[in-house]
Amino acid sequence: MIEYLIGTGGWAYFHIPGLNSLAAYSRAFNFVEVNSTFYQMPQLEQAERWRRIVPPDFQFSVRAYRSITHKYELQPDQEALEDLAKTKQICGALGADILHLQTPPSFKPSPSSISGFRNLISSTDLGKLRIALEVRGVPSSKLPTELINTMQDFNMVHCVDVSKGEMPAYESDVLYSRLFGKGEHNKYQPTDGELAEMDSKILNSGSQKMVMSFHFVRMYKDAARLKIYKQTGKFPQITGSTGLESLEESLSEDAKFPTTKQELINSQGWKLFDVDKNERVHASNFLQKLPEKTYKNIGEIVDNLQAITG
Numbered sequence: 035m036i037e038y039l040i041g042t043g044g045w046a047y048f049h050i051p052g053l054n055s056l057a058a059y060s061r062a063f064n065f066v067e068v069n070s071t072f073y074q075m076p077q078l079e080q081a082e083r084w085r086r087i088v089p090p091d092f093q094f095s096v097r098a099y100r101s102i103t104h105k106y107e108l109q110p111d112q113e114a115l116e117d118l119a120k121t122k123q124i125c126g127a128l129g130a131d132i133l134h135l136q137t138p139p140s141f142k143p144s145p146s147s148i149s150g151f152r153n154l155i156s157s158t159d160l161g162k163l164r165i166a167l168e169v170r171g172v173p174s175s176k177l178p179t180e181l182i183n184t185m186q187d188f189n190m191v192h193c194v195d196v197s198k199g200e201m202p203a204y205e206s207d208v209l210y211s212r213l214f215g216k217g218e219h220n221k222y223q224p225t226d227g228e229l230a231e232m233d234s235k236i237l238n239s240g241s242q243k244m245v246m247s248f249h250f251v252r253m254y255k256d257a258a259r260l261k262i263y264k265q266t267g268k269f270p271q272i273t274g275s276t277g278l279e280s281l282e283e284s285l286s287e288d289a290k291f292p293t294t295k296q297e298l299i300n301s302q303g304w305k306l307f308d309v310d311k312n313e314r315v316h317a318s319n320f321l322q323k324l325p326e327k328t329y330k331n332i333g334e335i336v337d338n339l340q341a342i343t344g
Contacts, residue, residue, distance in 0.1 A: 035242075036242055036243075036244070037242065037243040037244070038244050038246075038264070039064055039065035039093055039243070039244065039245045039246065040063060040064065040065065040246050040248075040257050040260055040261050040264070041063040041064065041065035041066045041067065041245075041246070041247060041248070041257060042063070042066060042067070042247065042248045042249070042253040042254060042257050043066075043067045043069045043097075043212070043247055043248070043249045043253065044066065044067070044068065044069045044070060045058075045059035045060075045066055046070075047254070048062070048254055054087060056084060056087050056088065057087050057088070060087070060088040060089060060092050062254075062258065062261075063257060063261070064091065064092060064093065065092070065093045065094070065095070065245065065247075066092075066093075066094060066095075067094075067095045067096075067097060067134065067212070067247040068084075068094055068095070068096045068097060068128070068130075069097050071096050071097050071098070071099060071121065071124060072097040072098065072099060072100050073100065075099050075117070075120055075121070075124070076124060078123055078124065078127055081124045081127035081128050082127045084128060085127060085128050085129060093129070093130070093131075094125075094128040094129065094130040095130050095131075095132040095133070095134055095166070095210075095245065095247070096121065096124055096125050096128065096130045096132070096133050096134065097134045097136070098118070098121055098133055098134060098135045098136075099117045099120070099121055101113055101114060101117050102114045102117050102118055102121070102135065102154075103135055103136055103137060103138060103141075104138045107137065107138065107140065107141045107147065108135065108137065108141065108147065108150065108151040108154055109147070109150040109151070109153075109154060110150055110153040110154040110157055114154060115154065115157055115158065118154070118158050119158060121133060122158065122160060122161075122163060125163055130163075131162060131163060131164055132163075132164050132165075132166050132191070132208070132210060132245070133160075133163055133164070133165050133166070134165075134166045134168065134193060134210070134212075135165055135166070135167050135168065136167075136168040136170060136193075137167075137168065137169050137170055138170065139170060139171055141169070141170075143169065143172065143177065143178050143180075143181045145178075145180060148178065148180045148181050148184055151181075151184060152184050152187075152188075155184075155188050156188075164189060164190065164191055164208065165188065165190045165191070166190070166191040166192075166193040166208075166210040167185055167190050167191070167192060167193060168193035168194070168212065169181070173200070174192070174194065174200060174201060174202060174203040175203070177192075177203050182203055182204060185204075186204060191206050191208045191209070191210045192204065192206065193210045193211065193212060194211055195211060195212055195213055195214055196211045196213065196232045196235055196236060196246075197211075197213040197214065197215050197216065197222075197224060197228065197232055198214070198215070198216060201235065201239070202239075205239070205240055205241075206241060207241055207242045207243060208241055208242070208243045208244075208245070209236050209239045209241035209243070209244045209245065210245045210247070211232075211236065211244075211245065211246055211247065212247045212249055213232075213246065213247065213248050213249055213250065214249050214250065215250050217304050220249050220250050220251055220253075221250075221251050221304050222250055222251070222304050223250060223251070223252055223256060223304055223305055223306045223316070224250070224256060225306065225314060225315065225316070226259075226263075226269040226313075226314055229256070229259060229260050229263065229269070230263070232246070232260075233260065233263070233264070246260065248260075251304075255272075258270075269314070271308045271311060271314075272284070272306045272307060272308055272314055273307060273308050275308065276308045276309065276310050276311060277308075277309065277310070278320075278336050278339055278340060278343075280307040280308040280309075281307040281317060281320060281336070281339070282332055282335075282336050283307070284302070284305045284306070284307045284317060285302055285305075285317070285332050285335070286332060289301070289302055289332060291329065291330055291331050291332075292328050292329060292330050293328065293329055294326075294327070294328050294329070295321065295322075295324045295325070295326050295327065295329070298321055298324075298329065298335070299318050299321050299322060302317050302318075302321065303316060303317050303318030303321055303322075304316060304317070304318070305317045307320075320339055320343070321335075323339065323342050323343070324338055324339065324342075325338060
């Protein structure tokens with residue numbers, strides 16, 4: 035059977051009044067990537083409490099503590115080995131079967147660093163825990179053969195971002211993707227077409243387990259959009275209205291005035307709005323039609339667009 039997990043990088047900002055954030059989150063999604071472990075290693079008791087809060091079939095993955103990846107850059111320093119062993123314990127308490135390792139920009143996959151990485155992994159008994167390795171800044175086609183061989187020798191998963199068109203360097207029974215989008219950092223909202231294309235790509239990968247970990251600014255809403263699409267075959271509306279009313283609703287959240295056309299495109303253009311009930315587009319598609327001038331409020335923007343678009 036094919037296993038399809040949809041979730042986000044953490045639950046801290048998932049708020050429902052009267053409910054614990056993780057408990058509420060686990061009612062909406064079947065998976066979460068624990069990102070906080072990159073910054074601070076939790077106590078084992080804390081991880082055990084997290085596990086008790088969620089349903090039995092809920093799944094965790096864990097992001098490795100930063101000393102392993104960013105301080106020692108995957109080399110077998112004693113502290114890195116100790117932190118890897120502690121992280122394995124956290125994974126065990128959570129029932130997580132995937133440990134995510136992300137290299138920093140400074141990591142260079144040279145023969146020496148790859149050899150050190152191999153020593154780091156071979157020095158730790160990971161058991162059934164799978165490593166999902168994300169080599170930041172290096173395309174799949176540019177990964178050294180020595181690194182690919184090491185990854186395959188230790189049954190690792192090549193973690194990529196399918197929202198940027200990336201696919202793993204080799205086939206695996208698990209496809210793990212962390213989604214940040216095509217904008218600056220994670221400031222992006224994928225269109226329905228882009229989500230459908232991502233879904234199609236991973237389904238055609240041949241993997242038996244597929245994990246989609248959303249990290250966009252609106253990660254909860256976008257992950258929910260994909261989940262609803264998988265359940266119903268249709269994407270939900272972003273707002274409660276359509277057309278320019280929908281755009282106005284989207285801009286009203288945090289647009290600041292006075293603002294120029296370009297400032298508006300830079301700060302708001304990545305958002306989606308509902309052109310009609312069946313189509314969502316980026317706000318930039320309409321904002322770029324505005325005359326070049328300074329705008330004092332949203333009403334002025336809508337009036338100008340109304341005059342242009344009819």
